[in-house]
Amino acid sequence: MLITKQKTGTKWAACGILIALLAGCAGLDLGEDTSSDAPSTVTNLVERDVEAPDVVNISEAGLWDGRPSLGGIWVAHPDAKDPEKVIIRNPQNGKFVIGALFGREREFSGPSLQLSSDAAEALGILAGQPTNVSVVALRRQSIPVETPEAVKAENQVIEESLDPIQQTAEAAIAAADTTTPKPKPSSLRKPYLQIGIFGVEENARSAVSSISAKGLSASMSKLTLNNKPFWRVIAGPAATTAELSAMLKTVTDAGFADAYAVKN
Structure with missing residues (x-):
């Protein structure tokens, strides 16, 4: 079992202005629609939760003793020093939930990891039955996203814009060997849904399996950000707007409420 505590921070560098200047000087055709009716976009930094297994990474048997507990969704472990926001799986x-990690006394019998009644219910764990669970810390990080300058509130969807330099560097990284249906042609500008970015490969594979079990095409790819490996999971593509909306409902119902539309 690994539990480490440290404060981490991630700074992202936006290269959109530099790329635009280089394209203008060199007369490059970037393939974008420059007509007056094409929607203009801006790149913003959006705060999102990203797994941080270097801070907290517990994988062992957890137990709910069967008694109702206060405080909502949480787990407790004797090695935890400070409260942490964590994802519990x-x-x-394949069920998972976001909750809190607290410390507990060492004088007890049974598994070291204690689950609250709400956490056990969300994870499908019965009282008095030790069950292996995974607990990984979450950290807020700034991620660049591309959004329209003006968009109707009811149709607004946050869409990802990866760093162009990182896209070039990572273009050769192969997707995982997960068998998925052959993608259908799509006319949508952003026909995929990003399910999440995971700090643990096994958790990313679990997400792919969960989405595939719902009848959707899902895949994952490895990214390296600030010399740390991450695994990105996407679903799609959708051929039409209606299909994209239906796909978003399916993944949301499957527990991936933070999914949003991306190019690829």
């Missing part, structure tokens, strides 16, 4: 059924 039950690998036996």
